[in-house]
Amino acid sequence: MKKKLLDIRRYLVEIKLGIFFLVAAILFFTAIMSIREVSFFKGYYLLKVKFKFVEGLKSASPVRFCGVDVGEVDKLEIKTEKSTPVVYAYVKVEKGVNVPVGSRFFINSLGFFGEKYLEIMPPYTPVKNYLKEDSVVRGVDSPPLFDVVTSINDTALKLQDFVENSTIKKDLENSLSNINDITGEFKSLLSNINDTTGEFKGLLLDIKGKKGTVGKLLYDDSLYRKADDLFEDLKKHPWKLLYKPKEKKKRKR
Numbered sequence: 220m221k222k223k224l225l226d227i228r229r230y231l232v233e234i235k236l237g238i239f240f241l242v243a244a245i246l247f248f249t250a251i252m253s254i255r256e257v258s259f260f261k262g263y264y265l266l267k268v269k270f271k272f273v274e275g276l277k278s279a280s281p282v283r284f285c286g287v288d289v290g291e292v293d294k295l296e297i298k299t300e301k302s303t304p305v306v307y308a309y310v311k312v313e314k315g316v317n318v319p320v321g322s323r324f325f326i327n328s329l330g331f332f333g334e335k336y337l338e339i340m341p342p343y344t345p346v347k348n349y350l351k352e353d354s355v356v357r358g359v360d361s362p363p364l365f366d367v368v369t370s371i372n373d374t375a376l377k378l379q380d381f382v383e384n385s386t387i388k389k390d391l392e393n394s395l396s397n398i399n400d401i402t403g404e405f406k407s408l409l410s411n412i413n414d415t416t417g418e419f420k421g422l423l424l425d426i427k428g429k430k431g432t433v434g435k436l437l438y439d440d441s442l443y444r445k446a447d448d449l450f451e452d453l454k455k456h457p458w459k460l461l462y463k464p465k466e467k468k469k470r471k472r
Contacts, residue, residue: 263290263311264352268324270306271360274335276326281336282310283327289316292337308358310337317349325359 270276273295282290293309312318321342328335350356 262314264314265293266310266312266318266350267353267355268308268310268337268358269355270308270358273306273308274326274361276308276335276337280334282312282339283336284312284316284318284339285341289313308337319346320348320350321346322350322356323359324356326361
């Protein structure tokens with residue numbers, strides 16, 4: 220009897236453990252699908268994008284439409300067309316996301332060395348036609364990073380050679396020399412302006428202190444009094460304007 224009870228308890232424990240692992244597996248599967256952001260319940264449709272160079276794109280890489288995650292890369296396949304290798308990217312796109320005809324498909328990255336993903340950009344002008352399932356489109360090929368670095372290096376070498384072997388260096392030195400000359404003249408002009416300003420300040424101080432010709436002219440009223448006396452005298456004796464004193468003749472010895 221005790222043995223049967225133990226068997227029943229063991230059986231119940233196994234059932235509980237089975238239910239626990241089943242629920243955990245369902246939650247894990249749901250979490251994985253959420254992280255990959257592919258709606259399992261909505262479904263998806265397939266597009267084929269043809270590239271010559273995929274720049275590190277791989278299966279399960281995100282697919283974005285206008286910057287929003289809408290699917291993932293299902294797989295990559297290398298084929299030969301007209302003796303030239305090409306890469307087909309099979310792209311899963313969520314149903315309900317309509318990709319217009321004429322959209323650009325290109326490979327982008329999160330940061331300079333970040334994860335690669337496939338970006339879909341719609342055309343600038345609105346269209347009414349959309350890509351259907353299993354449509355084949357041509358992707359925009361990105362230049363390999365090695366080619367970019369090599370091009371930058373070659374450009375830098377050409378620029379260095381051009382600067383060293385041309386008259387740019389001499390012209391630049393002459394320009395710097397002219398700038399120094401102009402700077403010297405400008406400093407001299409500033410010095411003259413400062414001297415003139417100092418003289419003007421001195422003149423103002425003399426005027427304020429009733430010194431100098433201008434100061435005496437503005438503050439000393441004796442000049443005004445003498446001029447007033449002269450005008451009053453001329454009013455009383457206007458004939459003095461016409462009177463010319465006779466010169467005394469020298470006596471002959």
